[in-house]
Amino acid sequence: MSTKTLIRKAAPAPAARRGGRQLKAPVGPASVIPEGQRCSQVLREFFLCEIGPGFHFDAFMREYVAQGAGRTLADAVAHWHATRQRAAEPQEVGAQFEFNRFLRDWHARHPDGARDQALAAWREHRARPRD
Numbered sequence: 001m002s003t004k005t006l007i008r009k010a011a012p013a014p015a016a017r018r019g020g021r022q023l024k025a026p027v028g029p030a031s032v033i034p035e036g037q038r039c040s041q042v043l044r045e046f047f048l049c050e051i052g053p054g055f056h057f058d059a060f061m062r063e064y065v066a067q068g069a070g071r072t073l074a075d076a077v078a079h080w081h082a083t084r085q086r087a088a089e090p091q092e093v094g095a096q097f098e099f100n101r102f103l104r105d106w107h108a109r110h111p112d113g114a115r116d117q118a119l120a121a122w123r124e125h126r127a128r129p130r131d
Helices: 041-051 059-067 073-082 084-088 095-109 115-127
Strands: none
Touching: 041 073, 059 073, 059 084, 073 084, 095 115
């Protein structure tokens, strides 16, 4: 063994992903949404109790929670009710959901079409060359 001692430096541990403080049960209308709050089961349970079984995290609510730091859950409930008319309108499907957008458009053109026909049309569409 050599007189020189080899010292291995430990690789730095990967930084923990910091999502910020999350609300924990129990929460109420006066609870303030912290920075980095996610659409969690705690929030889902609260909104189901406050709004009813029709509640779901749609694009309007996901954005509100993500950008809602400093607002209360009562404000979020009011936002839910204020956005229901717009939420009922057809929404643009994001580019990352190309399959969903294709199926929506295909079924609009073929209202009596079967799922297997739509999937065959999708496979044909995806096989075409792209620019």
